[in-house]
Amino acid sequence: MDQHGANRPVAVPVCFHPACSTSHRPAIERAARDTSQGAPGGLRRHGTASVRRRKRSREETKMHKPGGRRYCLKGLSSEILSSIFVPLEMRGAAAVEGRYHVTELDSLRFIRARSRGDRYEARRRQDHIAAGADGHCFVCLPLSRPTLLRQDGASCLLEPGDLGFVDSRREYSIEVPAGSDTLWLRLDTARLAGRFRATPEIFARRIDGRSGIGRLAAGFLRSAIRTEGEVPVPSRTLVATVATDLLAEAAATLLQDRPFRSGSQRSFDRACLHIDWHADDPELSPASIAQALGIGTRHLSQLFADRGETVMGRVQRRRLELCRARLEREVWRPGLITEFAYAAGFGNVSSFNRAFKAAFDRTPRDVTLRQP
Numbered sequence: 001m002d003q004h005g006a007n008r009p010v011a012v013p014v015c016f017h018p019a020c021s022t023s024h025r026p027a028i029e030r031a032a033r034d035t036s037q038g039a040p041g042g043l044r045r046h047g048t049a050s051v052r053r054r055k056r057s058r059e060e061t062k063m064h065k066p067g068g069r070r071y072c073l074k075g076l077s078s079e080i081l082s083s084i085f086v087p088l089e090m091r092g093a094a095a096v097e098g099r100y101h102v103t104e105l106d107s108l109r110f111i112r113a114r115s116r117g118d119r120y121e122a123r124r125r126q127d128h129i130a131a132g133a134d135g136h137c138f139v140c141l142p143l144s145r146p147t148l149l150r151q152d153g154a155s156c157l158l159e160p161g162d163l164g165f166v167d168s169r170r171e172y173s174i175e176v177p178a179g180s181d182t183l184w185l186r187l188d189t190a191r192l193a194g195r196f197r198a199t200p201e202i203f204a205r206r207i208d209g210r211s212g213i214g215r216l217a218a219g220f221l222r223s224a225i226r227t228e229g230e231v232p233v234p235s236r237t238l239v240a241t242v243a244t245d246l247l248a249e250a251a252a253t254l255l256q257d258r259p260f261r262s263g264s265q266r267s268f269d270r271a272c273l274h275i276d277w278h279a280d281d282p283e284l285s286p287a288s289i290a291q292a293l294g295i296g297t298r299h300l301s302q303l304f305a306d307r308g309e310t311v312m313g314r315v316q317r318r319r320l321e322l323c324r325a326r327l328e329r330e331v332w333r334p335g336l337i338t339e340f341a342y343a344a345g346f347g348n349v350s351s352f353n354r355a356f357k358a359a360f361d362r363t364p365r366d367v368t369l370r371q372p
Helices: 022-036 048-063 078-084 126-131 189-193 212-226 233-252 263-278 286-293 297-305 311-327 336-343 349-360
Strands: 012-016 068-074 089-091 097-105 108-116 120-124 136-142 147-151 154-158 164-167 172-176 181-188
Touching (some): 068 078, 108 212, 108 233, 136 147, 136 212, 147 164, 181 189, 212 233, 263 311, 286 311, 311 336, 311 349
Antiparallel strands (some): 012 068, 097 108, 147 154, 147 172
């Protein structure tokens, strides 16, 4: 199908949850206008089908969890799916109906994706990558039918319960079967790569979800999405950290050389975990981290220097990750960026903006929600 011409397939919302992020409304509203002007897949205002859809919409509203967004789409366009995942090209999805439940847990994004209709393909191309700096890893956990991942010349077929990774910084393709039900997890590549000494060759490779750490990681992800609405705010950072650590360990089973786990590596991992848990603490410092770990400040600094980092550099990066995750759920208003800058420990807004731009290639205002 032509993704650039005038005959581009239109994704038509069957229902749109009012709690959905306003950042997605322009694309959805444009699709609705196109439908009213005669685009394929249009909806009638009256009739039993429309009544059934409205009833289903009300039922889904009742099931809606705090912090979640639901989408019911008739026709999966590149524009709308790109707003949920990262910029993508959809192939063979014009007649596919899809339901998406998106929830945020700290800096992690869970996406429950269900489809009805034919199989289709999602592609991440070089022009998508060149247009932006979306540094995300996606974890695929099929719940009902096998899904095929391809990246860097490798491919893997994930059976229900298995895990697989793709990296948005390079081209990939995903073949989604008819009638699929899949759980996706989006996380920043920095959070995963920081668990390894070098960039791992883990993408488009199958992790067995029936045994070992793969089974534990897959089970934890399923439990996390089911109970997301019940997790108190102070515990969300911990849950996100545990999920990332489990996924890193599961990915490590794919490597011939496991991540270095000497005593110094264990101390480094403990320090990173302490930073993840206490990044919001304004008193967090090398001295407080070293004291909590029972090691000297000089030894702590050397652990990070051996890996090309500094202690406070890691603290700042983690705080920026938290700021981005929270800003993505905020509607921009005067003074908002200033509040986040000071809360993250920056002395002024300019230095916060520069650090944020350097980390994500986007400004803080760019990631906030648009005004309704």
